[in-house]
Amino acid sequence: METIVEQLDLPSPELAAAWNAIKIPGTVRERLLAQSVLAFQLRQKFSFEVIPVHGLILLSGRPGTGKTTLARGLASKVSSALKGQKTKFAQIDPHSLTNSSLGRSQKEVTKLFQQVIPEYADGNPCIVLLDEVETLAPDRQRMSLEANPVDAHRATDAALAGLDLLTRKHRNVLLVATTNFPKAVDRALMSRADWIENIGEPGPEARTEIINEVLEQLATVWPHVVDLKRHVSSFTAASEGLDGRRLRKAIATAAGISVETASDLNKLKKEHVLATLKTFLQTQVTEEAA
Ligand SMILES: Nc1ncnc2c1ncn2[C@@H]1O[C@H](COP(=O)(O)OP(=O)(O)OP(=O)(O)O)[C@@H](O)[C@H]1O
Ligand SMILES: [Mg+2]
Structure with missing residues (x-):
């Protein structure tokens, strides 16, 4: 199964339409875009040691509230804001990393952060959608050791370590993650998010x-x-x-x-x-x- 389920050059008309399809308050829209642009700015100018910005935006909310669509739209908006720079988009399906035997998933997760994403970005600004991130970094505290072999823990460890490495080495990558089950996401991943937006039901x-x-x-x-x-x-x-x-x-x-x-x-x-x-x-x- 392919890890990258979709790749596009930005801005894209389809993704721009996705941004408009989701009706949310203008303040939320503005804040999401501002936080994303800021993450790019800060990370391109300062090292992680000086300004510890991971380049991770998390959209959390109940099923059907428009998170995936909004995240895709956000990618296109960010690329327009980065005027003139060639920008790429990739959507990752974390399920593709866990379908294989659990032992392999740790390896696959490491490969995603150390090889797949950097190679795809190839030095360009790149926005990567990690959809349903609870699959990529399930909460280790909720796993009982009997039901979940140590390998499952290791896969979450690998996701966190991979994210840290990507953050330090590839300052041009912005990750936008979604979850409809924040309690199932490992807290250490939540803690790494620069901005968490809770998307609610439409008013x-x-x-x-x-x-x-x-x-x-x-x-x-x-x-x-x-x-x-x-x-x-x-x-x-x-x-x-x-x-x-x-x-x-x-x-x-x-x-x-x-x-x-x-x-x-x-x-x-x-x-x-x-x-x-x-x-x-x-x-x-x-x-x-x-
Ligand atoms: N606030 C909204 N305004 C307009 N359309 C919306 C809104 N929220 C959801 N939708 C519509 O609902 C559909 C589902 O959206 P989407 O798949 O992005 O939701 P999601 O939050 O990612 O759901 P899930 O958590 O189940 O993955 C889309 O067709 C989208 O246009
Ligand atoms: Mg979704």
Whole structure:
């Protein structure tokens, strides 16, 4: 299995679109970008001993809150801010390092930080997405020695050591990590993050934007759907607590309430959308209780 699942030259239109797809408060957006640009600046001008910045930004939050999408968008934004420098992007799948026998994963993890990333960056500014980082550096304190052989500990040790070495030697690499399970991430990795952003469920403004966006998209094919925009405030009120992924899905699949509406989305009514949102919220609550 390939460790790098995607590689791109930046800025990329696809990644720039990802940045806009996620509706979050402007303050959060600005802070993420500022922290990332700052990490590049400081690391290119000072040694780690003087300014101990690792070049690691962590996005934490519940499933479906847009972390992966946002991290990809951030990469493109950072590259635009670094004006004129050729910048690269790589997305790492940490699962590819642990599928092999545990003994090998330690070796693979070391290789990722000491060889795969530096070779790919090749001296250029490079933004590396470590998606679902709890797989790469699981919390050693949660591992029981019986259930998890010593090798699993060693793989986390290797991730931390590899990160430290990369940090010192390759000042042009910025790591953006995501997790929907921060308790499962090793604390020593969390401690190395220069900035941790907790991404929450979308607030009312964000929900309104998401709902309008999905309705407008549907209306490009079924023009009457646009009439539903009159009820967006009801939809916003009825969707409190849904994550961005569930909300997009709820609006998009509301027509699944009957074969008639599914066949012609022009027949989609306010009540259908409200009923679907209610069902989505109920199933979400049930999942949480489970
Ligand atoms: N705040 C938001 N605004 C708009 N869309 C959102 C938002 N949050 C999530 N989405 C949508 O939900 C989908 C899932 O997003 P993404 O995969 O980035 O979430 P994630 O936080 O990485 O989830 P997971 O923890 O399950 O990996 C995307 O289509 C994204 O556009
Ligand atoms: Mg994700």
